[in-house]
Amino acid sequence: MWKWLHPYAKAERAYQLCNTLLPYFAVISIVCILVGWVWGLAFAPADYQQKDSYRIIFIHVPSAILSMGAYSSMAIAAIVALVWQIRNAELAVISIAPVGAAMTAIALITGAAWGKPMWGAWWVWDARLTSELILLFLYFGVISLYHAFEDKKVAGRAACILAIVGVINLPIIHFSVEWWNTLHQGSTITKFDTSAIDPTMLWPLLINILGFAGFVGVIALMRLKNELLRCEQHRPWVRELISRG
Amino acid sequence: MHTQHSYWQLFKAVYTKDVTLAFRQRAEIFNPLLFFVIVITLFPLAIGPEPALLSRMAPGIIWVAALLSTMLGLDKLFKEDYLDGSLEQLIASPYPLSLSVVAKVAAHWTISGLPMVLLSPLFALLMNLEQQALGATVLTLLVGTPLLSLIGGIGAGLTVGLQKGGLLLSLLVLPLYIPVLIFATSAIDTSMMSLAYGGQLAILGAMLAIGLVSAPFAISSALRVSVS
């Protein structure tokens, strides 16, 4: 695998790889999101208890899953970058962060819009919501740390370290928030049980998850291309690429 | 030469310079706001998530967070201009220094106070603030944050020449913020009881008017002292 992977450590090859992968991800995300939304909004049956408001889970669950998925892949890229000193992995970290933050924001907003009709409040300090909010802060931390440094090589390494620290801290934060929540029994919430979900609802949900994953891929690849161009802008291959149009 | 037109030109030049610089380094706008949100998040974690308790404490928490995050950007208000000599050029301009100062404070408010005002409904939501208090929160922040920038400007002007003026700056300025804090939170409290809070708002407005008239002169003399 190392032999196969190694050429892509070169920026130019990585750029070409992005270009090759981008259309596949784009098609998957467009098709799945369109199908998933139409199916989820118009064709899936209404929930017995929550009526039509449950349709929000067709975007809430995918975005929540991907907010954590994006963070894990960011952390994996960060470990790769620090252990094998691969610059492109650093760039991948900083390319994933914005779309991960966007997923977290969507999860929070849709969670609030779902919570209002269900619990009667836009926001409750529940363990999962609080952890999600802290995850958003961690994403913002990585992004701002990267932009705070003038020298982008140092910035990339610093962002990687923070991403790794965050991924180690995240379970601890989640655990402590959950423990904190049991102390305050005032706001217990009935969780939406995904295992008992009816297949007619599960299929559009899975399609949406795939679509969102594709979308995260599209944005990460687009941003990775940008970052590659930015840090290689004095190299001949970039100059040639630009002059070709 | 001293026409109204050229005064406006000066104001615009100083204001746009500061706002442009802030937008180029977006962290300057973004970080104090993020600090504001994180501080607010810490309170429910520390005192518990009971909605009744939170909504009782919300006005105080939102306003203390607003004070603290205004303090963050204050240190930099005149620092860069002092270090690169632009401040001397502003003094040696044929226009009154107080006008440039107003422009700089206005720019500071645009990048620190205004986003807080715009985001405040979100924080009201996080803190379970009651619906009827939302208007009061937004209004007090709208009237109060420019005042914070003006008062803070005086402290920033006095400490700009110091090597490590940051902490001293907060010691100087935070006591001066107390009246604003008292009337703003009292206005929100009153509104939660569904009573008229026009009185407190009027006092805040009067303080803002006094601040607008007098603070620029105080700031510009503070700057002259710091530069010499």
Added chain:
Amino acid sequence: MQFASFSDFLAMGGYGFFVWLSFGTCAVILIGILVSSWLEGKGLKKSIRDQVAREARIKQAQQEQNL
């Protein structure tokens, strides 16, 4: 199709506001980050092109000076 009419579809059984709020903000955020990433790439390519032009101009100015 779960809904009898288009207005039923919009109403979402009384939860229309919340459902459309979620889907609306979601769409705005998705499109927003897509467009901003695309614009960033365009801006970057333009700035590299500017840099190339700038270097050419500096070279030209130096040649004129040497003449």
Added chain:
Amino acid sequence: MLEIKAVTCIKQERCLFESLSFSLQAGEIMQIEGPNGAGKTSLLRIIAGFSRADEGAVTFNGDDTQMNYDEFAANLLFIGHKSGVNPQLSAIENVQHWQQVHGVKDIGQTMQLLAKLGLVGLEDVPVRTLSAGQQRRVALVRLWLNNAKLWILDEPFTALDKKGVAQLQAQFQIHLERGGAILLTTHQDLTAQFAKLKTLVLEYRL
């Protein structure tokens, strides 16, 4: 034009100069010399009105500069050690900002002037990416773009190459011929270029 009357400056319990008096007429250039720490910069800052003299007064065309500072400022061009160039902005933005702040009309020659000072192609990059000498030139463009009568320049030649120094001296000559006055500190010998050069020597006093 400019008159310094019995000015005294005491800094950190040390008397830099005492009862210093001199005057500068239109078309005159004066060089202030002296070892480091003699108070050259302090004197310039007092004359420019940034610091107060402990005793004495500075008058411009007969008026006390402190009494009517904005009037004086309209006739003053000051470039100090800290040149007032923002490192985040580009050269062209810096020049335009300075013009607006000082009420100088933009005559649309900024690009040509920057080119003349050897900043071709560097007009729209942040100044912090330029070299020290190039940054200095961005500040010195003001000498071509002002309508001030009195120039006060603290070490204007620092970080400049030979060509830059020559350009600057030529511009000094033009300003003097127009009836302006220049007060500057430098360690360079200017007697060859300016026949009517006045010099003021400050001693290092204990």
